[in-house]
Amino acid sequence: MAYNNIVTDTKGAVGIIRLDRPKALNALCAELFEELADALDKFEADENIGAVVLTGSEKAFAAGADILEMQPKTYMDVYKSDFLSHNSERLSTFRKPVIAAVAGYALGGGCELAMMCDFILAADNAQFGQPEIKLGTIPGLGGTQRLTRAVGKSKAMEMCLTGRMMSAEEAESSGLVSRIIPLDDLMDEAVKVAGEIADLSQPIVMMCKESVNKAYETTLREGIMFERRLFHSTFSTEDQKEGMSAFAEKRTPEFKNR
Numbered sequence: 001m002a003y004n005n006i007v008t009d010t011k012g013a014v015g016i017i018r019l020d021r022p023k024a025l026n027a028l029c030a031e032l033f034e035e036l037a038d039a040l041d042k043f044e045a046d047e048n049i050g051a052v053v054l055t056g057s058e059k060a061f062a063a064g065a066d067i068l069e070m071q072p073k074t075y076m077d078v079y080k081s082d083f084l085s086h087n088s089e090r091l092s093t094f095r096k097p098v099i100a101a102v103a104g105y106a107l108g109g110g111c112e113l114a115m116m117c118d119f120i121l122a123a124d125n126a127q128f129g130q131p132e133i134k135l136g137t138i139p140g141l142g143g144t145q146r147l148t149r150a151v152g153k154s155k156a157m158e159m160c161l162t163g164r165m166m167s168a169e170e171a172e173s174s175g176l177v178s179r180i181i182p183l184d185d186l187m188d189e190a191v192k193v194a195g196e197i198a199d200l201s202q203p204i205v206m207m208c209k210e211s212v213n214k215a216y217e218t219t220l221r222e223g224i225m226f227e228r229r230l231f232h233s234t235f236s237t238e239d240q241k242e243g244m245s246a247f248a249e250k251r252t253p254e255f256k257n258r
């Protein structure tokens with residue numbers, strides 16, 4: 001598939017997806033979602049890729065779903081086509097770690113896309129928001145749910161009801177992003193961290209991601225049982241033997257991804 005709205009690249013074992021629709025501040029049109037899903041399918045199937053970085057431009061990670069594309073749609077259009085239920089959710093089912101490297105605007109669907117990633121590294125110029133309310137609609141890609149889980153009800157409610165933007169500092173202090181990086185260093189740092197993760201055992205990393213994500217979907221007791229079972233299952237892998245043997249023998253582990 002030829003891409004018109006994204007650019008993909010690799011650096012070692014890191015897959016990079018850059019949203020690249022500059023004229024519309026990377027607004028998420030249907031074609032972009034289709035391309036993003038295709039790129040994710042390819043990176044997921046590629047055994048040489050251990051982690052992915054999703055980024056945009058310095059001005060915008062993504063300024064939201066494409067308003068001009070949505071504007072003429074009727075209720076019957078969106079209901080019958082189950083608008084947003086297909087390619088736009090692909091990121092949330094991706095099994096390898098994905099880091100969002102966010103600079104500039106991450107608004108509406110852009111903020112929701114960043115929140116589907118496993119963690120967010122924010123440039124110091126990043127701005128997050130769910131401004132859908134100002135357009136006479138509400139978030140439709142998980143914003144009311146993931147933002148509430150990330151920053152708590154009071155701040156999420158304020159953000160969704162007012163549509164105001166949150167600075168990188170506020171996003172970090174409220175737990176939406178894991179760290180703030182100077183804009184010029186953002187991609188280098190994101191690729192470095194992704195590379196460190198990709199050097200670990202891929203199946204163990206996938207289990208760890210699955211277990212952390214379980215915390216969003218279950219009770220504490222069930223989540224702890226799920227984690228315990230996955231933890232037990234790591235003992236069936238060669239990589240657990242290698243990791244612990246390497247520690248005992250004071251050497252660097254050589255993971256084989258099995």
Ligand SMILES: CCC/C=C/C(=O)SCCNC(=O)CCNC(=O)[C@H](O)C(C)(C)COP(=O)([O-])OP(=O)([O-])OC[C@H]1O[C@@H](n2cnc3c(N)ncnc32)[C@H](O)[C@@H]1OP(=O)([O-])[O-]
Pocket residue numbers: 023024025027028063064065066067068084105107108109110131132135138139140141
């Ligand atoms: C997915 C699930 C549900 C989600 C819903 C949503 O996300 S709802 C969306 C939630 N998001 C919002 O409500 C944010 C909407 N965007 C804004 O408020 C402003 O663009 C800004 C404050 C981000 C930047 O202001 P600035 O003065 O620096 O820049 P500028 O304004 O001059 O924009 C440059 C060009 O980009 C264009 N374009 C930008 N965004 C979109 C878009 N989403 N769509 C389409 N096009 C968009 C803009 O029209 C212009 O094109 P033109 O005229 O040159 O052909």
